[in-house]
Amino acid sequence: MDPIEPFSAPRVSPAQAAPETICARPTLLAESTSVPLVPAPQLSVVYRFEGLDHVDAVYQRQADGFVYARDGHPNASALAARIAALEGAEAAAVCASGMAATAAVLLSELGSGDHIAFAEQLYGKTISLIDRELRRFGIEATGFDATRPDSLVAVLRDRTRLVMVETLSNPLLRLPDLPGLATIAKNAGAKLVVDHTFAPLLCRPLDLGASYVVHSGTKLIGGHSDLTLGLVAGSQEEMDRLRGIGSTFGLSGNPFESWLACRGLATLPLRSSRSCATALDLASRLSRSSAIRAVHYPGLPNHPDHDRARTVLQGGFGAIVTIDLGNRHRADAFIRNLRQIPFAPSLGDVATTLSHPATTSHRGQDPALLDRHGITPGLIRLSIGLEDPNDLAADLEQALAAVS
Structure with a gap:
């Protein structure tokens, strides 16, 4: 097979085309001898080919290229x-x-x-x-x-x-x-x-x-x-x-x-380090609260897997802290009394959020399985973000005081 030459689409002068054609056909980006510092999103669903040999070469991985976004981009x-x-x-x-x-x-x-x-x-x-x-x-x-x-x-x-x-x-x-x-x-x-x-x-x-x-x-x-x-x-x-x-x-x-x-990957190490440090700080503080039945965090010495976590995990013990308030009523009161931390059923945001596993991530699961593994109606999962630890602690403490 002959070598595949770089594809170059023909340019049509606006003066040579009807308005319908000008509007319908995509305009190629201006050529540049400099390269963007940040790679651009390539939103095209489909890619153009010179001919049948070219499309064969891409499918057979004899030439670099993409065909359709579902297959790769x-x-x-x-x-x-x-x-x-x-x-x-x-x-x-x-x-x-x-x-x-x-x-x-x-x-x-x-x-x-x-x-x-x-x-x-x-x-x-x-x-x-x-x-x-x-x-x-x-x-x-x-x-x-x-x-x-x-x-x-x-x-x-x-x-x-x-x-x-x-x-x-x-x-x-x-x-x-x-x-x-x-x-x-x-x-x-x-x-x-x-x-x-x-x-x-x-x-x-x-x-x-x-x-x-x-x-x-x-x-x-x-x-x-x-x-x-x-x-x-x-x-x-x-x-x-x-x-x-x-x-x-x-x-x-x-x-x-x-x-x-x-883009998110660029800051992942910084975010992970900060969130892990804050999570450990907050878990330690929360473990001293009489309003909480249990605090689950592998960085705490009383966690059942703490020794393994110290060996396996590097750079922290994670950004998630889970607390058990005893029952659904107390969990709901805690959520409603927080002023800054929202109830948002996901995790990993730059801002701290919380979730209630029994009604979100584990909703509809076998009650016996949930009970066997300690996923109670009083459980709250905190995803720690990048805020100042003292600001987060203040919000958590006032909400716990209201529950108590």
């Missing part, structure tokens, strides 16, 4: 390259949401008759996807306690293909023995999938034995509550397969939100 490629580098992975993929990223992994690896073992501490929607929706496709699922490796051993089967856990569980922030679980999964012929949404930068799950690491880019990576994306990192072979699945099922992320996520 420059902003997703840029974001994926940075996520792969951060996670120490061969490659990464960008999906439409954190749930889309999880679904892409499951669809890539599982088929009728297969089995997945999942941590019962997972995000509620993830449990719904695994334990309800996948069953319609003949895929079996069994829950286990991610903090007890022996409980994983007990549920493994000959057809177990995946084991899925979170780095820090939602919302009680339990930290499983990732290397131990990875070894158990590998010995059973399964792959470990780690949802790393709560702990970007704090460790590398792939280095600890995971095959896939999944992020909701909507949260800490995006950092500003203005985008919805999911991210997956793993081997080149796995990501090639996953991108194909993502295109076929319509799970791909869009250009503008990929561009926003790249």
Whole structure:
């Protein structure tokens, strides 16, 4: 095949075209010998080709290029390259949401008759996807306690293909023995999938034995509550397969939100460091309040996984602090008496927010499962932002005083 020359669209002088043509056809950007400091969002859905040899070369990866945004675009490629580098992975993929990223992994690896073992501490929607929706496709699922490796051993089967856990569980922030679980999964012929949404930068799950690491880019990576994306990192072979699945099922992320996520990544280390430091400070203060039944934070010495967190996590213990006020009435009173911290059912923003897991992230889940893992109606999950710690403490303290 002859070498593909750089594509250059013909220019039409306005004087040579009718008004309808001038309005309908896109104007090419002005040429420049200088390069933009900030890469621009490439919003085009479709790309032009010189001819059939050119489109063949792009599809066959003999020439660089894009065809259709669902299959890939420059902003997703840029974001994926940075996520792969951060996670120490061969490659990464960008999906439409954190749930889309999880679904892409499951669809890539599982088929009728297969089995997945999942941590019962997972995000509620993830449990719904695994334990309800996948069953319609003949895929079996069994829950286990991610903090007890022996409980994983007990549920493994000959057809177990995946084991899925979170780095820090939602919302009680339990930290499983990732290397131990990875070894158990590998010995059973399964792959470990780690949802790393709560702990970007704090460790590398792939280095600890995971095959896939999944992020909701909507949260800490995006950092500003203005985008919805999911991210997956793993081997080149796995990501090639996953991108194909993502295109076929319509799970791909869009250009503008990929561009926003790249912007968010620029400040992620600074935001993570600040939020982790403030979270530890506030968790320590809250642990001394008589109005709170329990404070869940892996940086506190009384947390059941504190020793493991000190070894595995680097640069902090995370931006999430969860408190238990005892019952729904007290939780509601606390929320209503806060003056600055809003009830907003997400996390990872530059501003501090809170959520109520029983009515949001874990709504509709099996009451027995929630009770077994301590997800009570009195539980409040705080996502710590960049504000002054004393200002946050003052708001929390006055709300707790009102509850008391």
